[in-house]
Amino acid sequence: MDKRFYKKLVFVTFAFAVLLTAAKVIADSTISTESTLNNETQISREYQVKAAFVYNFMKFTEWPKDKKTDETETKSKAKAMTIGVIGKYPFGKAFDPILTKTVGERKILIKRFVGVSQYRDMSGNSPKYKLDYSQKYADDMKKCHVMYVCSSEDEFVKDITSMLEGSGVLTVGEGEKFIEKGGMITFVMKKEGVEAKKLRFEVNLDNVKKAGISISSKLLKLAKRIIKDEQKK
Amino acid sequence: MVQQYIRCIYIIDSIWKRTNAKIMVYKMKGLIMRKLIIRIFVISLFAALTSTSFAASDDADDLFEMSIEELMEVDLVVSGSRTEQKMSFSSVPITVITAEDIHYSGLSDIGDILQFATGIDMLPLTRMSSAIGVRGMHEAMSDRVLTLIDGRPADSALFGGQEFYRLPVMLEDIERIEIIRGPGGALWGANAFNGVINIITKDPKDTQGMFVSSRVNEFGDTWSHFRWGSKAKDWVWRFSAGYEDVEDSDDAGVGKYELGNQALGIPIGYSSYTANDYARDWRFDSEATRNISEATKMSIGLGISHGDKGDFEIIGYYPHTGMLLETYRGFAKIDHEFDDGSSGYLQWTGNYDNSNISVFGKWSTLVNDFEAQYNFKPHPDHNVSVGGNVRAMRIDTHRNAMEDLNFRGEPYDEQLAGIFAIDRWKVSDKWELEGQIRGDWYSETQTDWATRMSALYTMNRDRERVLRFSVSKAFRTPLASMRHSSTSRVNMVPFGGFGFALNIIVADDLDNEEIVSYEIGYTDKLSDNLRLKLNTFYQDYKDLVGWRTIPDPLSAGRMFYQPDNIAGAKMWGGELELEYRDKKKKISGWYAYHGFNTEQGDQNIRAYDPAKHKAGLTCRFFFDKGLTLNTNYKYTDTTESAAILGSPGASHRFDVSIAKEFAKGNGEFMVGVSDILNNTRGPNYLSGQVAAHEIPGRTFFTRVQLRF
Known part of the structure; x- marks a missing residue:
C-alpha cells in the first residue's frame, strides 16, 4: 500500500478516537448534571486500595450482638453487612468487586449517603440543616456496619460521629485528625519519606470500645498509631 | 489463534453493545452522526486489536x-503502561527514583541524580550538562532516550535530545522519575528507543503551603527555590520559582583544557580557550487543578525557564560569547471517568523554545501536541487503552555567523x-499477557510502527514473584538537525583562518533507526523488606545514524562528516537490583552488564557505547530526632566510543549527606559532599568537539529548607 494510504489511515483512526472520547466527555458531563448522588466518580488507585483495606478491616472486626441492621432489605440480603459511604463519593467502581465477596457467610452491600456539606448546600444553608439532616438520614446510617466518611465531610466529622454514637458503626475516614474527632480508623499517607505514597492506618481504640466494637489484635498490630486511653502508641 | 479470534469477536461484540447503549442517548439528543463515527471507530479498533496479543495487569479484583x-506495600507507577500499575507487574524493566531519593541526595541537577539509577550511563560534560543514556548510546543531546514531564514531550524539536538544564522543573517539585530501560516506542512513539525518562511532578494538593530552599556550595554557587501552594473552592494550585547561579569551571579553579587532536590546535585557536561553563538561570513552574464535577478533573499549567550560560567549542569553533536558552511550556488536560467505569483524557501540550547558541545559531521551535487516551474494560479479563496524538512543529533558524550551522530550506513546518x-489480558490466575502496538506517521520521513508483547507468569499467590518475557520493536526518527544541517565553511577559501578544519555535509535521505529487543525479567519479594529484580536482554539495532567520514577532495587535511545510516549493532546484558527497606533504613544496590558491538569495527554511532560494567549502592539511615544519613555510590567502567569522542576511563562517584530536621520537621538543615573520591572530572567530549575541559569533582555543600 502506498504512503498516502497509511497517512489517511492514521489520521482517520486518530480523529475517530479523539471524537469518540470528546463525545463521551460531553455526553456524560451533560448527564452527570442531572443527579448528584447517581454520579459515578473518578476512581483513583488510592481509592481502590482503600476499598480493599475496608474489606480487610471487616474481616478483623466483631460488632455488638444487638447491632441494628437494615430489616427492609430482601430476605436474601437480610444477612448482608452494609458499608455506608457519606459525602462526595471518590470510589467510583472501586467497591464493585466487594459485591461478590463475603465476610464469613455474609454478603456486603454498599450504601451511599449525601454528605452534611452537600445537604447544607442543597438546603440553601438553612440554619436547621444539621437537625434536618440527622432526622432524615441518621436512622439509616446507624444500621450500617461500616461508615466511610469522605474528606468532603472533614468539617462535620464531630457531628457525624456524634450522630452514630452507640450504634455500633465502625467509622473509617481520612487524615490524622479524623480519629481525634470521634472517628475510629483513619487512613494516612506520607507525602515524603520511606513510607511515601503507601497507605497506612491509625486507630482510636477508645472510640472503638465505646461503640461496643471489637477489633482483632492482628489488625491493631499493623496500625501506625493507636490512641488508647488518650495515650499515643 | 482460533481462540484469540473468538475472543476478539467477543470483545468487539461487547464494545458494540456498550456503544449501542450510548448511541441511544445520542439519538435522543439528536446527535445521530455520532453513531456513524462510533461504528467506524469500532471497526478501526477491531483492526488494531486483531493485530496484537492481549494482556493484563493487576486490577481492583486482585486488591481484594x-x-x-500486602496492601500496605502497594507501589504505583505509570510509565510502563500509561496507566497505574503495580511495580512487580510492569511489562517493562523500570526503575523509580523517588522524591525521597532526590531530596536526600542533596544534589541540584537532574543529570547528577539520574546517574545513580540502574543501568544509566552518565558522563559529566560541563558544569551545566552531562551525557545521559539508558543502557548507553549517550551524548550531549541523547536523542535515543525520550524525556517526558508528566507524560508530556520535553525533548528538543530540532535535535530530538534531552535538555534537562532548560526544563522548567524544580527538583523538590518532582514526585518521582520513572526510567524505562529498553524500547518504549509502543507506548510513547518515536525517540523512545533505548529508554524513557518520565519526570512526574507532585500533585498540587501535595504541595500546599509555602516552601523555601536554599543551597550553596564551596565555590559560592547558589540554588534557590520558593514554592507556594494553596486552594480555593474547587481549585488547588502550586506556583514555584527558582534561581541558580553557577560559576564556570575556570573560576572554580579546575578548568584545565585538553585537545583531542593536536594537529587542530592552531586552526581552531585553542590557545584562547577558557572553561566558560557558567549558568545563571531562573525558572518558574505552576500547575492548577479543578474538579469540575465528581467525575471530571481539569488541570492546567505553565512553566518558563530563562538560561544565561557560557558557551563552548564545537566543530572547531569557539565563539567566546554567552548562550541564551528560553523555554515556555503549557498544558491543559481534562480527565474524565465515565458512567460505565471507563476513563479517558484529552490533553494539549505547548512548548516554545528560543535559543541562541553561537555555532548552532539562533533558533526557535514551537510545538503543539494534542493527545487523547481512553481506557475501558470490554471484558472482565481485559483492560484496554486506546489513544493517539497529533503534533505540529514550527522550526525557525537563523545564522549569526558563517561558522554557525546552516539549515537547508528552513523554516520547517x-x-x-x-x-x-x-x-492487558488476564488469561488465568498465573498467566497475563500484555500487548502494546503503536503506529506513527511523520510528515518528513516514513510511517513506522512499534510494539511490545509481554507474557507475565505469576509464581506465587500474592503476585510478587513474577517471570516476564517480552519482545519489542521501536524506532528513532532523524529530526531536522540531522537531516538538514551542514556547515558552510567548506565553501570558505582555505587558509582564511579558523573553522574550516572540521566540516559537516548535509545528509542524503535518512531512514529511521530501528531496534528489536528480546527480554526476560524476574521480580521477587524475598522477604517483607527485601525485593529482587533481574532483567536480561538482547537488543538488535538496524540503520544506526552516525557520522560518516568523507575524504577531503583537495587532500588539504580537512575533515568532512556526513550523517548516514551506517550499519547496525548488537547489545546484550542484564541488570540485577536488590532493595531492602524498613522504617529505619533503605539499602539498595544494583549491577548492570551491557555488552555492545557495532557491525562495523570503527563505526560511528554519534554517541558513547555503554560502559560494560556499572554498579550502584545507596544507603539511607533514619535516626531518631530527625537525623538522616544518605550515601550514594556509582562505579562506571571504561566507556568506549568511536574516534571522535574518545574513551573516558573507569570512574567512581561517592556522595555523602547528613540532614537534620528542626522546628518540628518544618525545617531541615543539610551538609554534604558530592564526588568525594575525585578532585576533578573529565574532560569528556561532546560529539564534534575537538577540545574539552575538566570540571570540579569533590564539592562541599550545605542546604536549608523551611516549610510554612
Whole structure:
C-alpha cells in the first residue's frame, strides 16, 4: 500500500478516537448534571486500595450482638453487612468487586449517603440543616456496619460521629485528625519519606470500645498509631 | 489463534453493545452522526486489536485478594503502561527514583541524580550538562532516550535530545522519575528507543503551603527555590520559582583544557580557550487543578525557564560569547471517568523554545501536541487503552555567523500523528499477557510502527514473584538537525583562518533507526523488606545514524562528516537490583552488564557505547530526632566510543549527606559532599568537539529548607 494510504489511515483512526472520547466527555458531563448522588466518580488507585483495606478491616472486626441492621432489605440480603459511604463519593467502581465477596457467610452491600456539606448546600444553608439532616438520614446510617466518611465531610466529622454514637458503626475516614474527632480508623499517607505514597492506618481504640466494637489484635498490630486511653502508641 | 479470534469477536461484540447503549442517548439528543463515527471507530479498533496479543495487569479484583500487609506495600507507577500499575507487574524493566531519593541526595541537577539509577550511563560534560543514556548510546543531546514531564514531550524539536538544564522543573517539585530501560516506542512513539525518562511532578494538593530552599556550595554557587501552594473552592494550585547561579569551571579553579587532536590546535585557536561553563538561570513552574464535577478533573499549567550560560567549542569553533536558552511550556488536560467505569483524557501540550547558541545559531521551535487516551474494560479479563496524538512543529533558524550551522530550506513546518492500543489480558490466575502496538506517521520521513508483547507468569499467590518475557520493536526518527544541517565553511577559501578544519555535509535521505529487543525479567519479594529484580536482554539495532567520514577532495587535511545510516549493532546484558527497606533504613544496590558491538569495527554511532560494567549502592539511615544519613555510590567502567569522542576511563562517584530536621520537621538543615573520591572530572567530549575541559569533582555543600 502506498504512503498516502497509511497517512489517511492514521489520521482517520486518530480523529475517530479523539471524537469518540470528546463525545463521551460531553455526553456524560451533560448527564452527570442531572443527579448528584447517581454520579459515578473518578476512581483513583488510592481509592481502590482503600476499598480493599475496608474489606480487610471487616474481616478483623466483631460488632455488638444487638447491632441494628437494615430489616427492609430482601430476605436474601437480610444477612448482608452494609458499608455506608457519606459525602462526595471518590470510589467510583472501586467497591464493585466487594459485591461478590463475603465476610464469613455474609454478603456486603454498599450504601451511599449525601454528605452534611452537600445537604447544607442543597438546603440553601438553612440554619436547621444539621437537625434536618440527622432526622432524615441518621436512622439509616446507624444500621450500617461500616461508615466511610469522605474528606468532603472533614468539617462535620464531630457531628457525624456524634450522630452514630452507640450504634455500633465502625467509622473509617481520612487524615490524622479524623480519629481525634470521634472517628475510629483513619487512613494516612506520607507525602515524603520511606513510607511515601503507601497507605497506612491509625486507630482510636477508645472510640472503638465505646461503640461496643471489637477489633482483632492482628489488625491493631499493623496500625501506625493507636490512641488508647488518650495515650499515643 | 482460533481462540484469540473468538475472543476478539467477543470483545468487539461487547464494545458494540456498550456503544449501542450510548448511541441511544445520542439519538435522543439528536446527535445521530455520532453513531456513524462510533461504528467506524469500532471497526478501526477491531483492526488494531486483531493485530496484537492481549494482556493484563493487576486490577481492583486482585486488591481484594491481598492481605493488609500486602496492601500496605502497594507501589504505583505509570510509565510502563500509561496507566497505574503495580511495580512487580510492569511489562517493562523500570526503575523509580523517588522524591525521597532526590531530596536526600542533596544534589541540584537532574543529570547528577539520574546517574545513580540502574543501568544509566552518565558522563559529566560541563558544569551545566552531562551525557545521559539508558543502557548507553549517550551524548550531549541523547536523542535515543525520550524525556517526558508528566507524560508530556520535553525533548528538543530540532535535535530530538534531552535538555534537562532548560526544563522548567524544580527538583523538590518532582514526585518521582520513572526510567524505562529498553524500547518504549509502543507506548510513547518515536525517540523512545533505548529508554524513557518520565519526570512526574507532585500533585498540587501535595504541595500546599509555602516552601523555601536554599543551597550553596564551596565555590559560592547558589540554588534557590520558593514554592507556594494553596486552594480555593474547587481549585488547588502550586506556583514555584527558582534561581541558580553557577560559576564556570575556570573560576572554580579546575578548568584545565585538553585537545583531542593536536594537529587542530592552531586552526581552531585553542590557545584562547577558557572553561566558560557558567549558568545563571531562573525558572518558574505552576500547575492548577479543578474538579469540575465528581467525575471530571481539569488541570492546567505553565512553566518558563530563562538560561544565561557560557558557551563552548564545537566543530572547531569557539565563539567566546554567552548562550541564551528560553523555554515556555503549557498544558491543559481534562480527565474524565465515565458512567460505565471507563476513563479517558484529552490533553494539549505547548512548548516554545528560543535559543541562541553561537555555532548552532539562533533558533526557535514551537510545538503543539494534542493527545487523547481512553481506557475501558470490554471484558472482565481485559483492560484496554486506546489513544493517539497529533503534533505540529514550527522550526525557525537563523545564522549569526558563517561558522554557525546552516539549515537547508528552513523554516520547517512538520507534523506527526500516532495511534496506539494496549490490552492487558488476564488469561488465568498465573498467566497475563500484555500487548502494546503503536503506529506513527511523520510528515518528513516514513510511517513506522512499534510494539511490545509481554507474557507475565505469576509464581506465587500474592503476585510478587513474577517471570516476564517480552519482545519489542521501536524506532528513532532523524529530526531536522540531522537531516538538514551542514556547515558552510567548506565553501570558505582555505587558509582564511579558523573553522574550516572540521566540516559537516548535509545528509542524503535518512531512514529511521530501528531496534528489536528480546527480554526476560524476574521480580521477587524475598522477604517483607527485601525485593529482587533481574532483567536480561538482547537488543538488535538496524540503520544506526552516525557520522560518516568523507575524504577531503583537495587532500588539504580537512575533515568532512556526513550523517548516514551506517550499519547496525548488537547489545546484550542484564541488570540485577536488590532493595531492602524498613522504617529505619533503605539499602539498595544494583549491577548492570551491557555488552555492545557495532557491525562495523570503527563505526560511528554519534554517541558513547555503554560502559560494560556499572554498579550502584545507596544507603539511607533514619535516626531518631530527625537525623538522616544518605550515601550514594556509582562505579562506571571504561566507556568506549568511536574516534571522535574518545574513551573516558573507569570512574567512581561517592556522595555523602547528613540532614537534620528542626522546628518540628518544618525545617531541615543539610551538609554534604558530592564526588568525594575525585578532585576533578573529565574532560569528556561532546560529539564534534575537538577540545574539552575538566570540571570540579569533590564539592562541599550545605542546604536549608523551611516549610510554612
